[in-house]
C-alpha cells in the first residue's frame with residue numbers, strides 16, 4: 001500500500017476493480033443487446049454518464065493486400081483511441097468473427113494492461129431471425145403473436161425501428177450482432193479474432209494517454225515459441241507503424257487502409 005501516493009493508489013485500485021466489474025457486467029448486457037436489437041447507427045454516441053460509445057466493424061474484403069491470405073479480414077477501424085470509461089461497440093457487419101484479448105488466461109502473452117481481467121466475445125454474426133435460411137439455421141420460430149421479448153411486436157412496425165426500413169416484400173437485410181466492451185484501465189490493449197488471427201485480423205485500442213506498450217517487441221520474429229503472442233499476419237498488423245500507440249492517440253482512429261502493410265502490396269504504386 002505504501003509504494004504509491006495515497007491518492008493515485010486509491011484511484012488505481014478503484015479503476016482496476018471497476019474494470020473487472022464493468023466488463024463482466026457488460027458481458028451480459030452485450031448478449032442481451034445482441035438479442036434485443038441495436039441502438040442507433042454508426043459513429044459515436046454519448047451514454048448516460050458512462051462515456052462515449054465507439055463503433056468498430058468486422059469486415060472482409062477482397063482482393064487481399066497480402067498474397068498470404070484469401071482476403072482481408074479486419075476490424076475497422078484497426079486502431080482506436082478511447083477514454084477510460086468508454087465503450088467499444090463491435091458491429092459484426094460480416095459474420096463469424098470474435099474479439100479476444102491477448103491475455104495470459106488464454107495462453108497468450110499479455111498485451112493488455114496488468115490487472116485487466118481476461119475477456120472475449122463468442123463468435124458472432126447476424127441475428128438469426130434476420131438472415132436468409134441458407135446462411136444459418138435460425139432457432140425455431142415462435143408462434144405468431146406470442147412474443148417472448150418485451151420489445152415491440154412484429155406486426156406493429158415498432159420492432160423495425162432498429163433495422164432501418166424493412167421492405168415489406170423483399171427479404172430482410174441481415175442485421176449484425178453487436179458486442180459491447182468497456183475499457184476502464186488506461187493503457188494499450190491488443191485483441192484478435194480467433195478464426196482470422198493468422199490472416200492479420202487484430203485490433204489495438206489505446207485507453208487514455210498511456211501509450212507505453214510494455215509487451216511490444218520490435219520485430220515479428222522476436223516472438224518466443226510456442227504461441228505466446230500474435231501469430232501469423234496479426235503480428236504484422238500490430239507492429240505496423242500506423243498502429244503505434246502514439247500514432248493512434250494522434251489520429252483518434254486508424255483505418256485498415258492506413259496500415260503501411262496494406263499499402264505496399266497493392267498492385268500499382270503511384271510514386
Ligand SMILES: [Cu+2]
Nearest residue numbers: 097193196201
Ligand atoms: Cu475474423
